[in-house]
Amino acid sequence: MKLGMNFMIFLVLVSCFWLVPTFAAKQQKLRFDENGEFKILQVADMHYANGEKTLCLDVLPSQNASCSDLNTTAFIHRMILAEKPNLIVFTGDNIFGFDSANSAKSMDAAFAPAIASNIPWVAVLGNHDQEGTLSREGVMKYIVGMNNTLSRVKPRKVRSIDGFGNYNLEVGGVRDSDFEKKSVLNLYFLDSGDYSKVAKISGYDWIKPSQQVWFEKTSAKLRKKYIKGHVPQKEAAPGLAYFHIPLPEYASFDSSNMTGVKMETDGGDGISSASVNSGFFTTLVAAGDVKAVFVGHDHINDFCGKLMDIQLCYAGGFGYHAYGQAGWSRRARVVVASLEKTGKGSWGDVESIKTWKRLDDEHLTRIDSEVLWSKSSRGSSG
């Protein structure tokens, strides 16, 4: 494979010359940087197994010879270098349990570039993570114990909740600005499960009522904090939600109302959601703060579409040992939230949330840039 040697050299270089990132992970509190930006790199469906021994799926014959999990590793390194994100989010199927000889080792390798970068990172689970030597709980607990991660098995102060890997993160305003002590961007991470455990329902799992109640309560609490106290606000701070399996509402889009592509053909509508609707989209609309949802799962869908003022986005498949389409580059999604510049030469609250994707080609080509949400459109869209 043409890129093989370049990648290996690249990996060595990266390991040697890795520099201080924009955000130190030891500092647990996430915060917008001095440029008033907070950037998130989403990595969907790495499907990592055993490194060099695990070969690629669906690549061109010219790539096939030396292509392995190491190409996935190299792609993360390149993305981190190119984008210098403030947070890396792995949205499940991080490892491909079936092919992994040892789930812990697969995770060590899969998350190594994130850990090495010293950038805070989090992960949620997909439907394949638990298919190896560790259970779903075991996988999530292992992740939580890794370096530089802000992942959690379950939210604080919650006695019981379905799934493993439901938690939220607050992103504070710029240091020394009015919003220094407020969370101006709220991130929600949920476990969308693996497969239905209900005999009468086939297919994929769904987000349960207990998770939705936790989300509702958390959203309400954050809203209350935001509209009170120092620099009281009229509305909740914007939120973003990350999980693995798309909601049934992802089926609402076609080429006329999406940015990106839908190339999957599963189930007729090309969306591999649960076969039932568990109401999380309704819960999101009712809460009102989440402006965009980001999932993986369907590797050859990479679109965003807006429904009831919520952007429903895929990242597109990232991993080389995940199915894909030969000749259609592996890709990652970047989201950047930007703060408003205040008259005082300081920074306010979030003004816009933009996204783009990058392809794993020679130039990490940036595609499908778009504004997902902006403060100015808040009024008009209700």
Next chain:
Amino acid sequence: MKLGMNFMIFLVLVSCFWLVPTFAAKQQKLRFDENGEFKILQVADMHYANGEKTLCLDVLPSQNASCSDLNTTAFIHRMILAEKPNLIVFTGDNIFGFDSANSAKSMDAAFAPAIASNIPWVAVLGNHDQEGTLSREGVMKYIVGMNNTLSRVKPRKVRSIDGFGNYNLEVGGVRDSDFEKKSVLNLYFLDSGDYSKVAKISGYDWIKPSQQVWFEKTSAKLRKKYIKGHVPQKEAAPGLAYFHIPLPEYASFDSSNMTGVKMETDGGDGISSASVNSGFFTTLVAAGDVKAVFVGHDHINDFCGKLMDIQLCYAGGFGYHAYGQAGWSRRARVVVASLEKTGKGSWGDVESIKTWKRLDDEHLTRIDSEVLWSKSSRGSSG
């Protein structure tokens, strides 16, 4: 109006000669009777206002002259006499707040036949109950204070839950049978709300995650109790759920797979559910114990249809001050659960759940009898 005078005489007779019903309401514990049966009368959409002064809607010209809320009252009396139910369930829009001069007085009149019968009764709220002189909470609190009702504002031991009128009732097996101390039939009552409070969602309200978590926990607790202890069982006891607004899944039926009719034309599919799916159907399927759901709201739909082994039923409109269709009789739904006869000449657990409707015509014509669920089909249907 032809029936007017007959009804008045009938009302007087009923008031004078009302006899002891099969079940004394003061005994709070519901129980199958000595014939191994438990019968529920569902009264949907009385739309009661100010009694004699409140005229009927959508009746034939020949009925119009003297038709009023009193016809609704007479119909309840006749139904109670004809069916002698063990429980009466009012599934919302019990009063029509807009036209009621005094919500409490409207309720006094609307529930009077049930109270007079000395049969235990319960109510949930529709979307019109709070449109008078009392708030939604006020209406439900008033109901709970009335005689012979087992209604509750909220479930025991639950700190916070959306809505007013979420509770459950257990129905014990026959006295002196093995199932005497077990709930062999579980009844769930939920507040399906009134109208969306979310700006971006128009139309009717929906059952919230907090209510679903309560349902899930209650169902799980009842299952646990049922499969343990004395006469341990393999599966949960069957359950029935009552509320006002149909679930979006009610749109799954047409004349090919329903018993009864769908004459509404709202929203194209003839089902006035919320415009969003809040996942309660999924939650019901996942819990597994509820075999049938009973709603009102759409007065000229009266069908049952089975989806994923759950019967979704309407009662059909009952009240004369509610819209309907002239010449299409007001109606009520009856459900009877029957216990299995054991070899010992005693009674076991629930063997079947049957339903029919009765029309408010001269003979209270019984129509659309069908078996909703039977124990013997349990295995084959999963």
